[in-house]
Amino acid sequence: FNGDYKINDYITSESGIQYARAKWRDQSLQNGETNYWARMLSAPPTLRETNENGEWILGRDASDGNPAFNIDKYKRDNQSDKFTLNQAFRADIMKGLYVRLSAILMYDESFLEAFNKDFRTGIMSYTNPNTGWNRTRNSSAQFDRTIRQTYNAIANYESKYLDKHNINAMVGGEFYDAFNKGLSAAGSLAPTDDFQDLGLTKNNTEQQTRSTDSWHSNERIFSGFGRVNYNYDEKYLLTLTVRRDGYSRLLGDNRYGTFxxxxxxxxxxxxxxxxxxxxxxxxxxxxxxxxxxxxxxxxxxxxxxxxxxxxxxxxxxxxxxxxxxxxxxxxxxxxxxxxxxxxxxxxxxxxxxxxxxxxxxxxxxxxxxxxxxxxxxxxxxxxxxxxxxxxxxxxxxxxxxxxxxxxxxxxxxxxxxxxxxxxLPFNGNENNRQGGQQIYDPKSKKLIWVGGYQEGQEWGEVFGFVSEGIIRTDEDLAKYNKIDLAAGQAWYGASAGKRVASQKLMNERGLTVGSGWISTRKGDM
Structure with a gap:
């Protein structure tokens, strides 16, 4: 609901109320949605979901198999309620000048409850009844509440002088406060699938499965701001703004900044x-x-x-x-x-x-x-x-x-x-380098530091070995498969790294370890 009410010729009330409730069910895939969909894209088109009787088939396991097989084993009760109330008053003081006071209250509450019954995870065994099953019966509940308040006060003046001078000026302040609190509890090894009460979870000297947690937080922002818009004959435009913010996440006098x-x-x-x-x-x-x-x-x-x-x-x-x-x-x-x-x-x-x-x-x-x-x-x-x-x-x-x-x-x-x-802050390294890696530079024929953060250089650069080509023939393979037995076997299709060569190739080209070359049998480095 949104509505305006004109109290008198000078004061107008603006009100709004919004409410939203959401209920949902989490995905119950063991390794998450990303893993599941990545695996399913490579699944064969002949993959069966049901047997000849129309019953669901698990597949390989609960991580990469059919999620519909265990869907009734996961009980979920998730609900959020959001309520927003906003109220404002505008007072027209004189021609071109008005003052507006506004307040917004946002109430956000959620309750999340989950319980896993015994569910299949893989292939079962005739000798061990627990093989292929998850019988932990994990249970959890969480309550969270956040109340946010925002208060604004602005004064706005607009006028036109001598037909060509147009000015709009605004000054104001804002106060924001957010308070959050909540609690959660979890446990496992309940004796039955029939009840998800956390009180049924096991918690004795041998097995302590229960855990609890609670949290509280409060943050505030206080701001003052101003803006002036000026234009001459609607051709030449000028805007000046300034704001000063104080944020509770910073400490002491450092909380305030002027922008x-x-x-x-x-x-x-x-x-x-x-x-x-x-x-x-x-x-x-x-x-x-x-x-x-x-x-x-x-x-x-x-x-x-x-x-x-x-x-x-x-x-x-x-x-x-x-x-x-x-x-x-x-x-x-x-x-x-x-x-x-x-x-x-x-x-x-x-x-x-x-x-x-x-x-x-x-x-x-x-x-x-x-x-x-x-x-x-x-x-x-x-x-x-x-x-x-x-x-x-x-x-x-x-x-x-x-x-x-x-x-x-x-x-x-x-x-x-x-x-x-x-x-960068001084740390004694060249260019006050932070992080990075050392590589061989063929131009200077020296080891240099790249990557990380260095004064005068870009960040986010990617460095890698330069490839001379692909090992395609027996002759190519022989050149890269001669010396170091411990380095591994090179195969057709491997990349021949520019700084990596067989001893034979190093001898033919006059390449030395001192110049940054490594003798190995592995072609893909």
């Missing part, structure tokens, strides 16, 4: 000197912009506060250890982007083209750095230097057919992108 931006535009086709082109050029805009954005994506709600975890019970006692380090110095990841471009429309905008160049520099890049095993912590987040992302983008749309009963548009786009590491 300004501006853009300029010129609707060149409206100029008098462009009138001779109006028959074929219907739209031409030149534009440029700069903006700073913030990012803290991927950081856990309490990750930077550090964490402790429990260990498996030993001799009846449970131990605790530190599983995450406190990290109060982590900063917002900040991206500064400059973009210039042009938008063009031809033949009454039946042909549209857009060309843009952008240069984005990201400072205080957030990344996980792997720690030594001796630390007891696998990794920690850090502001890992600066990166550059620049590129050119071209987009074209052609309205090939525009009729009352038929429309046909053709879209094309192309882009060129280059990513470069600008700065």
């Amino acid at each position: 300004p931006a501006f853009s300029l535009g010129w609707l060149m086709h409206k100029e008098g000197f462009m009138k001779p082109t109006e028959n074929w050029l219907s739209y031409l805009k030149l534009r440029g912009s700069w903006g700073k954005n913030g990012n803290v994506g991927g950081i856990g709600i309490y990750e930077l506060q550090g964490s402790y975890g429990s260990q498996t019970a030993y001799n009846g006692a449970i131990g605790f250890l530190q599983t995450g380090l406190a990290n109060p110095t982590l900063l917002w990841e900040k991206s500064n982007t400059i973009e210039v471009g042009t938008d063009m429309g031809f033949l009454d905008n039946r042909i549209y083209a857009s060309l843009s160049f952008y240069n984005r520099i990201t400072d205080d890049k957030i990344a996980s750095v792997i720690l030594p095993t001796s630390s007891g912590i696998s990794s920690i987040r850090t502001n890992n230097g600066s990166m550059r992302n620049r590129g050119v983008e071209l987009e074209t749309t052609i309205k090939a057919v525009q009729k009352k009963d038929m429309k046909w548009e053709i879209g094309m786009n192309a882009s060129w992108i280059k990513n470069t590491v600008l700065k």
Whole structure:
């Protein structure tokens, strides 16, 4: 339900209520849907699903066999309920000026329950009644609730001066709060298929199958923002924006970040000197912009506060250890982007083209750095230097057919992108390299480090051996099958790696181990 109500000449109420309920059944495939569908694509067309009596056939096993065979062995009761309530009031203060207050409440609750009866997993045995069966009778239940609240307050002013000066200004604030809590329990080895009560699962001194868990989390974002749009005679455009965000996932004064931006535009086709082109050029805009954005994506709600975890019970006692380090110095990841471009429309905008160049520099890049095993912590987040992302983008749309009963548009786009590491924290390595691998460079005839992150180089590059060809004949095979018996056997169709050769071939060509060549009998490296 959505509705508006005009309280008086100045105040309007806007209300909305939405409710949604969903029920579903999980897939019960043992190795997941990805594995199942990948295997089924290679299944022969003669694969049988039922026997001569019309009864389901399992097939090889429960992982790759017929999922319909065990479908009644998996009991699932999954349900989610989502309720959203939004309320806003708009007050028209004076001509061109209004204030709008709004609030949104989102209630999200789910209950998930699962129980597996005894089910077939493979071929049965006449001597062992448990062979080919899964009799663990796993049972679980989970309840989860999230309440989200968002409050906004904005003031907007719009006016026109001297017929050609148009201005629109907005200032506002936003508060977001999300609270989540839930609990779960699981167990197995119930005595019967008839009941899925968790209280029937086994939990004695010999077999403790039960487990419980609960969780609570709360996060908040507080923001202030402003925007000014100005245009002169609807030809020269200017936009200024700024926002300041405070995010509870960061700590202390580092929670707050300020992110300004501006853009300029010129609707060149409206100029008098462009009138001779109006028959074929219907739209031409030149534009440029700069903006700073913030990012803290991927950081856990309490990750930077550090964490402790429990260990498996030993001799009846449970131990605790530190599983995450406190990290109060982590900063917002900040991206500064400059973009210039042009938008063009031809033949009454039946042909549209857009060309843009952008240069984005990201400072205080957030990344996980792997720690030594001796630390007891696998990794920690850090502001890992600066990166550059620049590129050119071209987009074209052609309205090939525009009729009352038929429309046909053709879209094309192309882009060129280059990513470069600008700065990394000092670590003593050349280019402050992080990760990577060492390979032989035939140009410099030296071992060099590639991959990983290195200052002045691209990231995400892939390196591999250069192939000289395919082993096709007995003669080719003999050249690569002479020396090292421990290296394995080379066969027809194997790739002859450029840095790998038989001793015979190395002697013929004057190749040495010192120059990066390896003597082996294996042709595919």
